[in-house]
Amino acid sequence: MSLSSSTFDVCIRGAGIVGRSLALLLASQRLRVALVHQPAAATHSGHSDVRAYSLNLASKNLLSELRCWPEGTACTPILKMHVQGDQGGHLVFDASAQGVAALNWMVDVPSLEKKLADAVSYQPLITETPDSVSAPLTVICEGRTSQTRSELGVGFDVKHYAQHALACRIQTTAPHGQVARQWFQNTLGPEILAFLPIGGEASHDWAVVWSLTPQRAQELLNVEALDFCAHLQLASHNIAGEIQLISERAVWPLQLARASQWTGLMLHSSDNAKSLLSPPAFALAGDAAHAMHPLAGQGLNVGLADVTELSRVIQNREFWRPLNDPKLLRRYARARQAEVLAMGFVTDGLQTLFAQSSLPVQKIRNWGMSGFNRLSPLKGWMAQQAMKPSTR
Numbered sequence: 001m002s003l004s005s006s007t008f009d010v011c012i013r014g015a016g017i018v019g020r021s022l023a024l025l026l027a028s029q030r031l032r033v034a035l036v037h038q039p040a041a042a043t044h045s046g047h048s049d050v051r052a053y054s055l056n057l058a059s060k061n062l063l064s065e066l067r068c069w070p071e072g073t074a075c076t077p078i079l080k081m082h083v084q085g086d087q088g089g090h091l092v093f094d095a096s097a098q099g100v101a102a103l104n105w106m107v108d109v110p111s112l113e114k115k116l117a118d119a120v121s122y123q124p125l126i127t128e129t130p131d132s133v134s135a136p137l138t139v140i141c142e143g144r145t146s147q148t149r150s151e152l153g154v155g156f157d158v159k160h161y162a163q164h165a166l167a168c169r170i171q172t173t174a175p176h177g178q179v180a181r182q183w184f185q186n187t188l189g190p191e192i193l194a195f196l197p198i199g200g201e202a203s204h205d206w207a208v209v210w211s212l213t214p215q216r217a218q219e220l221l222n223v224e225a226l227d228f229c230a231h232l233q234l235a236s237h238n239i240a241g242e243i244q245l246i247s248e249r250a251v252w253p254l255q256l257a258r259a260s261q262w263t264g265l266m267l268h269s270s271d272n273a274k275s276l277l278s279p280p281a282f283a284l285a286g287d288a289a290h291a292m293h294p295l296a297g298q299g300l301n302v303g304l305a306d307v308t309e310l311s312r313v314i315q316n317r318e319f320w321r322p323l324n325d326p327k328l329l330r331r332y333a334r335a336r337q338a339e340v341l342a343m344g345f346v347t348d349g350l351q352t353l354f355a356q357s358s359l360p361v362q363k364i365r366n367w368g369m370s371g372f373n374r375l376s377p378l379k380g381w382m383a384q385q386a387m388k389p390s391t392r
Contacts, residue, residue: 173241
């Protein structure tokens with residue numbers, strides 16, 4: 001079949017979780033969607049096997065609406081979150097204290113991706129294609145290294161952290177009990193270790209995300225499995241008993257980044273734009289628009305919030321306003337940029353605070369963490385903000 005600009009309303013470049021979710025939402029509005037799917041070369045050995053995302057209520061509602069919410073052992077509700085500082089500070093969040101079923105849900109990425117892929121394959125208004133096609137609107141969901149974003153000349157302002165993330169999966173002698181755990185440490189440089197329950201409610205399995213100095217991350221990537229588990233057991237204070245490594249280890253650099261513009265016209269597009277009555281427009285979503293430190297576990301939640309807002313803006317547009325109207329797309333950009341800026345400020349501030357090795361700073365931040373833990377109303381409000389559903 002010949003694919004042309006007259007065939008599609010929207011072209012989505014990038015068929016990851018964000019791209020497929022957006023395609024399904026737009027198709028539900030009776031829009032014709034071209035989904036560009038180009039299998040990317042793996043940049044981190046084993047990464048696709050060890051990813052697990054912490055999803056909030058807004059993301060759960062969106063994926064449930066799309067009938068793509070994973071079930072069974074692919075989804076683990078988190079009932080408690082324990083955060084421990086490097087000088088005795090501690091913070092605890094409890095779902096029962098908040099009056100909710102779960103603080104968030106740990107979702108197995110391959111299971112979620114399969115659900116979305118299956119849903120896309122059954123949606124007749126979505127056409128998967130290996131090559132980009134012309135359409136009034138192109139949405140770029142290619143990730144933080146987006147080639148299309150670069151071709152359009154959109155800047156990507158990056159702050160590189162002196163940390164790499166090391167991810168893997170482990171099994172412990174004690175079950176996780178649906179309790180997520182996080183340690184802020186500064187013994188061999190600033191480190192943030194997270195044990196995230198996976199595999200279902202009664203599982204002994206965890207997804208591990210360990211933010212380390214680049215040198216230490218590489219060292220732990222290459223040591224023997226038994227030695228790696230010994231380091232991990234020490235860092236986690238033997239919280240769940242003996243540790244067994246059950247996956248490959250993956251390492252990648254961490255950064256805070258935001259695109260200089262989220263929407264615009266594709267005036268220099270090579271996608272046969274002349275076939276359209278007016279220049280096609282673009283919008284960025286997901287990691288193509290922003291990246292942040294994983295310490296708060298909000299990366300995919302922010303990307304799915306982009307999906308929800310862009311879909312809402314398109315659905316509520318005036319009947320006479322085309323999809324490539326710059327004013328329409330600026331509504332999306334304005335709505336999302338403020339929230340992304342705020343979340344980036346929070347994660348960057350926490351990372352910077354716990355990167356300080358000064359003893360007085362360590363004592364102050366741990367005192368602040370424990371003090372915050374005692375302020376039930378404030379802590380409850382913060383938890384509600386993190387869990388609140390979208391307004392879609």
